[in-house]
Amino acid sequence: MTTLVVDGLTAGYAAGAPVLRDVSVRVEPGRVLAVTGPSGAGKTTLLRAMAGLLRPEHGTVTVDGAPLRDRDHAVAARVVFIPQGNGLAAILTAAENVQVALIAQGASPTDARRTTLDALDRLGLAGQADQLVEELSGGQQQRTATARGLALRGAVLLADEITSELDAQNRQKVIDLLHEEAARGVAVVMATHDPEAAASCDAELHLVDGRAELVRGYADLPAGA
Amino acid sequence: MTRSTRSMSMVPVALGALRARRAQTAVLLLIAALVTAAAVAAPFFVLAASESLAAHDVSLAPAGQRLVTASRALSVSDGSAPFDQYRSDIRRDLRLPGFDQVTGATADGVVTGPAGSAASPLAARDDVCAQVVLRGGCPTGTDDALVSTQTAADLGVGVGDRVRFTTPARDTPLVLRVSGLYQPRDPAAPYWGAGGLLATATRPAASAAADRPRGTPDAVFVTWDGLRASRVADARYAVDHIATPAGLNALTAADIGRAVDDGAARLKADGYQLDTDLPRLVDRVLTDQRTIQLGVPLGAGQLVLFGWYALFLAVTAEATARRADIGLLKLRGLPRRRIWSLAGLQSALPVLAGLLPGVLLGYLLARALAGGVADPGQRRLAVALAAGAAAVAVLGGLLAALMAERRTVRADVAELLRRTPRRPKPGRRRILRAEMVDLALAALALAAVYQVHSAGQGSGLVVLAPGLVAFAAGLLAARLLPPVAARVARAGLRGGRLRAALTGTYLARRPGLGRLFALVAIASTLAGYAALAWGTSAAARHQRAVLEVGADRVLTVAPVATGRLLSAVRQADPSGRYAMAAVQTATSAVPAVLAVDSTRLAAVAAWSPGYGSVPDRLATLLHPPAPAPVPVVADRLRFTVTVNALGPGSTYLTAILSGPDGRRVLAGYGPLAVGRHDYETAGTPCATPPGCRLDGFALTGAAAVAGRPLDAPAPGLDLVLHSLSGAGLADRDRWRPSTDPVSVGPVLHSDPSGLHVTLPAGDSFTDGVRRDGQILLVDAPTPVPVVLAGQLRDAGLVGEPAVGLFASTAVPVRVAAQVPVLPRLGRAGALVDLDYADRLVDDGNGPRVSQVWLAAGTPAAVVDRLRAAGLRVLEDETVGGRAARYAGSGPVAALRFQLLGAVLAVILAGAGVVLVAAVERDPRAEELTALRHQGLPARAARASAFDGYAWLTGAALLAGLLVAPVDRLVTGAVLPLFSDDWRVLPPPPLLGPGALLVAVGCAVVLIGAAAGFAGYQLARRVSR
Known part of the structure; x- marks a missing residue:
């Protein structure tokens, strides 16, 4: 069981004002946290910081108490990241994208192949396994990225806008799968614009202009949240 | 708005797009410039090389080949001669403009x-x-004469002394005053004509290799009036026409050949004789011209084609990168012609911008390799041809670029918005246009190879064959890339090897990589082929030079007695490792003879495997054991002789010895008197050890004079030679008469008292047989062993063979071995031991060349000692110098251009790699970064960035360098190795590992640098 804590995080990109200012949140195992807010509020930035892709200017992001150094550290700590835009390699097929990520994270080739097929099947993509990414629709690509995230079976799962291109049925299926992950003890964070999806989560962090303004479902957040 | 204004309005947009991709634009411009440079270089190179080759051919031709000599018999017995008339006749009949006369x-x-x-x-x-270095004055009066320093020494005269000239056609001697002593500045200069004027002048060569001095003494020069006043009845008037680069060049060669033929006929009709070897030089000039006029444009054309392919690849890659932009423009409904103008301008502008630097580069490359075009007319022609070639290159480049754009512009929006092209669906495979092109090219290459084996050099597709094979093989090999890479990718993924999986996937799926593979493979094949061809050519030049020179360095020295030559060389190099004396006959007698100090042959001679034997073995055969020489160490040489009978007239006895320095020593006794007497002579150089070597005796009718033939005494002589300074002479086996088949020597027998010598009575002589009074010591094997190159019958050595060594008396020989080829002699000639040859024959005055062969690494001190020993070096030739002479021929010039083309092709391929990498850098970096975010280790991501380019270029280089030897083997040497079609030795192997390694090294460095740069740039972009 892994807990991810964001404490007083101020972060941004080079040559610009911080996107996030003094944000704190605790992501607990077995629960799903929704990160909501209007476009540009800092949802993706927060998830990137949680994934180890963005170094805090102030504050910390810790996994089980250890500050995240970089993405490699996050991967080692089993922080799985499903980025906005899917983060799929266009030159690979749907299955290869999942398989490469699994092998990169230490799975044996045989396990990777089996897990890949299971994950794609769970997302309804068994028939698209050998299709190149660009041969998939936007929704299929999004589900492929989700399948990859689920296949990696992390301790923390960060999902950035992974239902934006999905139809209602698939959106629900994806949300259900995230909850299944939480039920498995994973700390899940889902950035979304979708109020229904947010409402289905155990907690919600609402960002406005880089600040956490509304929090639901967490009574014991660190100071400043 | 008109169409043109709409197009114009796209120019700023296109320029902006080009500015945004500066690096890609620069590479595209570089490729276009290289294509133009190849096209422009060819005409400048051909015309400049034509000029320089012709000048090179003329300036390096043996003097005999540069001469056209018109002559006629001349008599000035009445003190007058129509010199002006003769000169006018010859000028009228033989018109050779630009020739010196x-x-x-x-x-x-x-x-x-x-x-x-x-x-x-x-x-x-x-x-x-x-033409001479003069001591004294030039002759001015009718009795003034110039005498060479050598002749003056022989005659014992100096400036101001008188000499007498006698000729059978003149009753009384002509008395001349020596006004000056001369030494020719350059005895080999064509000024001295076809021979006969100088002891060291060249004679008309029977073979290209023969620059042989003759032994005739130097001429005595008088004024024209002096000649007229000599009233000689049997003279010869001649006008030597000397070919100069101005007179015989690329433009005039064919006309000169015809003019010589026509002139010969006219001169003959007018009573003149024409002698020349010039047609051989004309043929060589014309062959050189044909070779480069065919080889260079074809090489340039091949390179331009390759460049267009590179341009097509580069523009395709660029267009691929713009697919999404074009797709969006299409989506927004921009008219197709505006899309065309936008896309077309982005390719056309760099191609057009490459024109000027390309022209400049091409001109500079041609100038660096072949020099400038001197003739104004030829220069204008070169400019016109270069302009045409540049236009063709640029138009072709534009066409290639537009063809590359066409696929993008015509594609539908959905396809344009894809990054990875749609894969063909299984079962719907059909032959595409590109595959048809590949197959057609392969068929053409096969046809060319077939023609190589059926038609030989210089016809039809033959010259194109290597290029066609390279293109076809490169394109076909590129077809293997996707399936092989896909297998590697699958195997990698199955085995959990991510680097292999990602690299294989990249190579199998990224569009345009097949073409890039082909580009690199073709370039490396061209480089390998060119290097192999150059290697064969260089080896052939070296091999020929080694054969013709004989040793790493050969000094031709002024005529010198053989014994003295041997002695001087042995003293200069006592170790026997560096220097060897050699003497080569300089007559047209068959077989030609080369005599070498065979004990040093193995150490000094440069030897080629093609000679068919090893020098150690030949030296053993040439130098079998022989009876020991008889040394004579005494100040006063005393002869004890009993004369039993004398013929009419006086009889003299001469001891023939070789002095310590190798000079011939004659010790004369007599006239002999009947009865037993002691005869004594003093003043010989034999007093101090090692003394002199006794060569024999001569019975003569007059006192012997050094340098003049020995005349034999009258028959009827009967005497006994008892001893010479105490040395007994009674061993009959150690003595022999002369071996000359046309002379009859004394009858010899011995008893304990000494050697009995009898000259047969006069009636035993028949016509054509001359008497000879020589009694020679047997201190050499008889018959003397020779190593023969060529057939016994051709060399006249069937039956009881004999050879005229040094154009002197013939000696019986034994053919100890037959070999295909001998140094300096080629396929016909005889090699003999110089020491034995010297012991067997008198030096005589036969035409011959004295040489000192020097091994590689000979210390300068050895040469200094040779000079100090009195050897005068007339010519100093090295294997390297001779080989460099052949490097100026037409085939080598064409090969040099081929090498240039290969280098440019490799640069083009490297530019292609850089450009393709630049174009795909963004999407690849994005993909690898995405994988990094999913846990791909940084090291694996960076390695993948390098691996793709490394494997692509490595496999293509390997393919190209494997194809190159095959290409070479199936197409052979499409250019001749020498313009004179020299074939004395079999050509060197088509494949030389050294040359291929050099090509591999260069290609790997250039392409590897491009691939490394591409990988580095990508790796930098991949997220850490």
């Missing part, structure tokens, strides 16, 4: 001074004083 006349005779005489011709020649 030297007029001369010669009359054979003997010039005599106080110390001796020499068979020097009397000669008048234009401007002779300008």
Whole structure:
């Protein structure tokens, strides 16, 4: 069981004002946290910081108490990241994208192949396994990225806008799968614009202009949240 | 808005797009510039090389091949001669514009001074004083004469002394005053004509390799009036026309050949004789011209084609990168012609911008490799041809670029918005246009290879064959890339090897990589082929030079007695490792003879495997054990002789010895008197050890004079030679008469008292047989062993073979071995031991060349000691120098351009790699970064960035360098190795590992640098 804590995080990109200012949140195992807010509020930035892709200017992001150094550290700590835009390699097929990520994270080739097929099947993509990414629709690509995230079976799962291109049925299926992950003890964070999806989560962090303004479902957040 | 204004309005947009991709634009411009450079370089190279090759051919031709000599018999017995008339006749009949002319006349005779005489011709020649180093004055009066320093020494005269010239056609001797002593500045210069004027002048060569001095003494020069006043009846008037680069060049060669033929006919009709070897030089000039006029444009054309392919690849890659932009423009409904103009301008502008630097680069490359075009007319022609070639290159480049854009512009929006092209669906495979092109090219290459084996050099597709094979093989090999890479990718993924999986996937799926593979493979094949061809050519040049020179360095020295030559060389190099004496006959007698100090042959001679044997073995065969020489160490040489009978007239006895320095020593006794007497002579150089070597005796009718033939005494002589300074002479086996088949020597037998010598009575002689009084010591094997190159019958050595060594008396020989080829002699000639040859024959005055062969690494001190020993070096030739001479021929010039083309092709391929990598850098970096975010280790991501380019270029280089030897083997040497079609030795192997390694090294460095740069740039972009 892994807990991810964001404490007083101020972060941004080079040559610009911080996107996030003094944000704190605790992501607990077995629960799903929704990160909501209007476009540009800092949802993706927060998830990137949680994934180890963005170094805090102030504050910390810790996994089980250890500050995240970089993405490699996050991967080692089993922080799985499903980025906005899917983060799929266009030159690979749907299955290869999942398989490469699994092998990169230490799975044996045989396990990777089996897990890949299971994950794609769970997302309804068994028939698209050998299709190149660009041969998939936007929704299929999004589900492929989700399948990859689920296949990696992390301790923390960060999902950035992974239902934006999905139809209602698939959106629900994806949300259900995230909850299944939480039920498995994973700390899940889902950035979304979708109020229904947010409402289905155990907690919600609402960002406005880089600040956490509304929090639901967490009574014991660190100071400043 | 008109169409043109709409197009114009797209120019700023296109320029903006080009600015945004500066690096790609620069590479595209570089490729276009290289294509133009190849096209422009060809005409400048051909015309400049034509000029320089012709000048090179003329300046390096043996003097005999540069001469056209018109001559006629001349008599000035009445004191007048129509010189002007003759000159006018020749000028009318033989028109060779641009040739230098030297007029001369010669009359054979003997010039005599106080110390001796020499068979020097009397000669008048234009401007002779300008051609010599003179001590004294130029002849001005009718009785003034120039005598060479060598002849003057022989005659014992100096400036101001008198000499007598006698000739059978003149009753009384002509008395001449020596006005000056001369030494020719350059005895090999064509000024001296076709021979007969100088002891060291060249003679018309029977083979290209023969620059052989002759032994005739130097001429005595007088003024034209002096010649007229000599009243000789049997002279010869000649006008030597000397080919110069101005007269015989690329433009005039064919006309000159015809003019010589026509002139010969006219001169013959007018009573003149024409002698020339010029047609051989004309043929060589014309062959060189044909070779480069065919080889260079084809090489350039091949390179331009390759460049267009590179341009097509580059523009395709660029267009691929713009697919999404074009797709969006299409989506927004922009008219197709505006899309065309936008896309077309982005390719056309760099191609057009490459024109000027390309022209400049091409001109500079041609100038660096072949020099400038000197003739104004040819320069104008070169400019016109270069302009045409540049236009063709640029138009072709534009066409290639537009063809590359066409696929993008015509694609539908959905396809344009994809990054990875749609894969063909299984079961719907059909032959595409590109595959048809590949197959057609392969068929053409096969046809060319077939023609190589059926038609030989220089016809049809033959010259194109290597290029066609390279293109076809490269394109076909590229077809293997996707399936092989896909297998590697699958295997990698199955085995959990991510680097292999990602690299294989990249190579199998990224569009345009097949073409890039082909580009690199073709370039490396061209480089490998060019290097192999150059290697064969260089080896052939070296091999020929080694054969023709004989040793790493060969000094031709002024004529010198063989014994003295041997002695001087042995003293200069006591170790026997560096220097070897050699003497080569310089007559057209068959077989040609080369005599070498065979004990040093293995150490000194440069040897090729093609000679068919090893020098150690030949040296053993040439130098079997022989009876020991008889040394004579005494100040006063005393002869004890019993004369039983004498013929009419006086009889003299001469001991023939070789002095310590190798000089011939004659010790004369007599006239002999009947009865037993002791005869003594003093003043010989034999007093101090090692003394002299006894060579034999001569019975003569007059006191012997050094340098003059020994005349035999009258028959009827009967005597016994008892001893010479205490040395017994009673062993009959150690003595023999002369071996000359046309002479009859004394009858010899011995008893304990000494050697009995009898000259047969006079009635035993028949016509054509001359008497000879020589009794020679047997200190050499008889018959003497020779190593023969060529057939016994051709060399006249069937039956009881004999060879005229040094054009002197013939000696019986035994063919100890037959080999295909001998140094300096080629396929026909005989090699003999110089020491034995010297012991067997008198030096005589036969035409021959004295040489000192020097091994590689000979210390300078050895040469200094040779000079100090009195050897005068006339010519100094090295294997490297001779090989460099052949490097100036037409085939080598064409090969040099081929090498340039190969280098440019490799640069083009490297530019292609850089450009493709630049174009795909963003999407690849994005993909690898995405994988990094999913846990791909940084090291694996960076390795993948390098691996793709490394494997692509590595496999293509390997394919190309494997194809190159195959290409070479199936197409052979499409260019001749030598313009004179020299084939004395079999050509070197088509494949030389050294040359291929050099090509591999260069290609790997250039392409590897491009691939490394591409990988580095990508790796930098991949997220850490």
